[in-house]
Amino acid sequence: MTLAAFKRRVAFWAERLKPLGLAHWEIDIEVVDEPSPSTLYGAKAAVTCSSNYDLVWMEVAEGWLHDSDLEEIDKVIMHELIHVAMRDLDDSIHRVTQYLGEPAVSVWKEELRHETEGFVDRIARTLYLTSRSNVVQS
Numbered sequence: 065m066t067l068a069a070f071k072r073r074v075a076f077w078a079e080r081l082k083p084l085g086l087a088h089w090e091i092d093i094e095v096v097d098e099p100s101p102s103t104l105y106g107a108k109a110a111v112t113c114s115s116n117y118d119l120v121w122m123e124v125a126e127g128w129l130h131d132s133d134l135e136e137i138d139k140v141i142m143h144e145l146i147h148v149a150m151r152d153l154d155d156s157i158h159r160v161t162q163y164l165g166e167p168a169v170s171v172w173k174e175e176l177r178h179e180t181e182g183f184v185d186r187i188a189r190t191l192y193l194t195s196r197s198n199v200v201q202s
């Protein structure tokens with residue numbers, strides 16, 4: 065898929081998921097070798113949200129974008145958009161780390177990352193499956 069086509073898919077899903085508060089977000093998308101905000105090896109895409117504005121930078125792995133089918137791409141887009149929708153919740157949860165010492169911070173962050181990724185992925189798959197019949201193929 066080309067970057068232009070990917071941007072159209074992101075816009076489509078942001079509109080579709082607007083009840084999550086996504087419709088007004090500005091989404092800046094860049095193709096990279098490896099998405100940098102992620103600590104996960106082989107990440108397909110990653111988002112970094114502005115703390116003060118509804119602005120997000122999305123990085124997408126070039127090789128994955130080139131080799132993946134539309135269903136895989138749509139699922140990853142939905143996953144990343146749900147992370148965006150959780151920005152304020154994530155910020156609030158992470159503020160507690162200033163009151164924790166090591167090793168509690170490391171344990172807390174790793175546990176939270178693991179649980180967040182699993183939950184976001186389950187929501188993304190559920191939303192994809194429940195809206196698949198209405199998805200416009202492009």
Ligand SMILES: [Zn+2]
Pocket residue numbers: 143147181184
């Ligand atoms: Zn994720």
